[in-house]
Amino acid sequence: xxxxxxxxxxxxxxxxxxxxxxxxxxxxxxxxxxxxxxxxxxxxxxxxxxxxxxxxxxxxxxxxxxxxxxxxxxxxxxxxxxxxxxxxxxxxxxxxxxxxxxxxxxxxxxxxxxxxxxxxxxxxxxxxxxxxxxxxxxxxxxxxxxxxxxxxxxxxxxxxxxxxxxxxxxxxxxxxxxxxxxxxxxxxxxxxxxxxxxxxxxxxxxxxxxxxxxxxxxxxxxxxxxxxxxxxxxxxxxxxxxxxxxxxxxxxxxxxxxxxxxxxxxxxxxxxxxxxxxxxxxxxxxxxxxxxxxxxxxxxxxxxxxxxxxxxxxxxxxxxxxxxxxxxxxxxxxxxxxxxxxxxxxxxxxxxxxxxxxxxx
Ligand code: SF4
Ligand code: SF4
Numbered sequence: 547x548x549x550x551x552x553x554x555x556x557x558x559x560x561x562x563x564x565x566x567x568x569x570x571x572x573x574x575x576x577x578x579x580x581x582x583x584x585x586x587x588x589x590x591x592x593x594x595x596x597x598x599x600x601x602x603x604x605x606x607x608x609x610x611x612x613x614x615x616x617x618x619x620x621x622x623x624x625x626x627x628x629x630x631x632x633x634x635x636x637x638x639x640x641x642x643x644x645x646x647x648x649x650x651x652x653x654x655x656x657x658x659x660x661x662x663x664x665x666x667x668x669x670x671x672x673x674x675x676x677x678x679x680x681x682x683x684x685x686x687x688x689x690x691x692x693x694x695x696x697x698x699x700x701x702x703x704x705x706x707x708x709x710x711x712x713x714x715x716x717x718x719x720x721x722x723x724x725x726x727x728x729x730x731x732x733x734x735x736x737x738x739x740x741x742x743x744x745x746x747x748x749x750x751x752x753x754x755x756x757x758x759x760x761x762x763x764x765x766x767x768x769x770x771x772x773x774x775x776x777x778x779x780x781x782x783x784x785x786x787x788x789x790x791x792x793x794x795x796x797x798x799x800x801x802x803x804x805x806x807x808x809x810x811x812x813x814x815x816x817x818x819x820x821x822x823x824x825x826x827x828x829x830x831x832x833x834x835x836x837x838x839x840x841x842x843x844x845x846x847x848x849x850x851x852x853x854x855x856x857x858x859x860x861x862x863x864x865x866x867x868x869x870x871x872x873x874x875x876x877x878x879x880x881x882x883x884x885x886x887x888x889x890x891x892x893x894x895x896x897x898x899x900x901x902x903x904x905x906x907x
Pocket of ligand 2: 810829830878879880
């Protein structure tokens with residue numbers, strides 16, 4: 547079995563990283579009140595863990611973080627991002643949020659915003675949830691065409707309630723050919739609606755979103771869309787993207803050509819997904835299970851999964867990605883690479899990111 551020392555040396559880059567920001571994206575339920583066109587779900591209804599089971603797995607994760615700190619001489623800054631489906635539909639939602647906070651984790655929540663009441667808004671604040679992310683697709687008619695009739699109005703109402711209760715609310719936009727032409731307007735809407743910031747990510751053509759493959763942006767369109775969005779960021783309202791490809795726009799000198807992951811795609815590196823049935827995945831949008839909490843601890847899965855180790859190893863990456871000087875801080879979006887190659891009949895988690903504008907240029 548691989549030792550945690552190797553985990554640190556391979557994924558935490560030795561002394562280069564003093565504080566290890568690690569997140570768990572926890573899908574409490576697959577149930578949802580909306581039916582978004584680009585959803586990565588395939589409308590299946592897997593079983594859900596009980597709130598008691600989730601809390602006991604949170605305790606296990608907290609022990610893993612403590613062990614990393616004491617055995618590896620680093621500081622771990624853990625966070626849990628609860629989502630769904632729609633997480634507010636999960637029975638025991640507030641119990642698990644409270645438990646995660648008491649276990650020492652920062653907590654964020656990703657929601658469609660439509661079900662948030664004034665009482666919920668106060669609870670989020672009182673529990674110290676540091677960020678509530680509400681999905682926004684663009685102007686009202688476009689948002690409704692993607693997420694369902696009336697969803698724009700309901701999401702903004704929920705946002706207003708959250709902001710009024712002094713919560714930090716961020717918008718997240720899933721970029722495709724449908725909404726890329728409306729970036730200016732979308733940022734303006736988010737600012738006026740009381741969001742604290744807005745983030746942009748890419749459509750991954752998997753699950754129901756597989757039917758939207760024709761709406762996936764070309765490499766040049768992705769570069770232009772992120773360039774446009776990030777140019778609108780200002781001191782009073784941040785426009786951000788966690789997409790590794792957006793990170794390459796900063797034009798930082800590429801890091802030394804080392805074999806260690808330093809930043810970029812979090813899959814196998816700085817985050818992990820837990821699905822509603824306990825399945826552990828490198829990223830929800832990749833959708834490949836690397837173990838299940840019902841049979842193995844998160845600590846064991848993180849340290850021993852062959853897929854997670856391959857994600858940390860430059861040698862696994864095919865084509866341009868493996869040879870690229872941005873690899874330590876990028877690696878592309880593995881979910882897009884996987885979904886794209888699968889749609890072409892050759893599923894490959896380590897294929898080149900088809901939306902990378904650095905390839906072939
Ligand atoms: S080739 Fe891969 S690692 Fe390099 S910039 Fe493109 S997606 Fe990132
Ligand atoms: S696979 Fe894509 S969506 Fe998932 S963590 Fe990596 S960059 Fe983000």
